[in-house]
Amino acid sequence: MDTVIDNVDYGPLAQLIGKWSGNVGLDIAPDADANPDESPFTNVITFTVAGAADNAEEQKLVAVKYHHVVRRADNGHIFHDQIGHWIYEPSSQVIMHSLTIPRGVCLLAGGTFKQTNDESIFDVKATAGSDSYGIVQSPFMLEKAKTNAFHMQMTVKHDELSYREVTSLHIYGKDFEHIDTSTLQRITYDQD
Numbered sequence: 001m002d003t004v005i006d007n008v009d010y011g012p013l014a015q016l017i018g019k020w021s022g023n024v025g026l027d028i029a030p031d032a033d034a035n036p037d038e039s040p041f042t043n044v045i046t047f048t049v050a051g052a053a054d055n056a057e058e059q060k061l062v063a064v065k066y067h068h069v070v071r072r073a074d075n076g077h078i079f080h081d082q083i084g085h086w087i088y089e090p091s092s093q094v095i096m097h098s099l100t101i102p103r104g105v106c107l108l109a110g111g112t113f114k115q116t117n118d119e120s121i122f123d124v125k126a127t128a129g130s131d132s133y134g135i136v137q138s139p140f141m142l143e144k145a146k147t148n149a150f151h152m153q154m155t156v157k158h159d160e161l162s163y164r165e166v167t168s169l170h171i172y173g174k175d176f177e178h179i180d181t182s183t184l185q186r187i188t189y190d191q192d
């Protein structure tokens, strides 16, 4: 696969570009009673090119931006919307993943990329309290539904993408692992 688009070499991020659709997702979300809510979902992720960036005339980065829309399988209503970037530094092979969700939570996760045969694995983490790969959240969320940590593993194999993300919350007086998993197929290769 050619990783260069408009003179920018997107490296491992190039394989993300396009529109992906999946209908086999499962959300395990907190509920005030003892049982977590389990909701099957459909989801679409669109990755488009975001160019290159130089930081402090030293750090060379490339990035793709994404929009992730998740709908309840039973009624098609949107119940999660997420935007951000996947960022790659070729010299260190560091991967960064920024995300914003409309609950008043943003984070920057950092990690690694591994290629095994024809499978690419992106693995990133963020932790509340970290000054680098950390989490920013509204006063309400800090008090009522704090995100303590986030860990995402995303695997890409040709035109199939799967992810597992674990959002560690403190909500309703206890710790809760909010887990989302899905497998998507690429439906277009559009770059922007």
Ligand code: HEM
Pocket: 027, 029, 030, 039, 041, 070, 079, 080, 101, 103, 105, 107, 141, 145, 146, 147, 150, 165, 167, 169, 171, 178, 180, 181
């Ligand atoms: C496929 C991805 C995701 C889906 C489908 C999803 C869905 C949900 C659902 C259904 C709830 C229960 C409350 C409600 O009904 O609105 C919830 C709670 C929550 N989610 Fe997610 N979520 C996803 C990913 C994330 C991510 C990536 C984060 C943050 C890093 C996050 C943070 C939260 C927080 C802080 C709550 C607690 C708020 C509450 O329950 O009142 N979620 N999510």
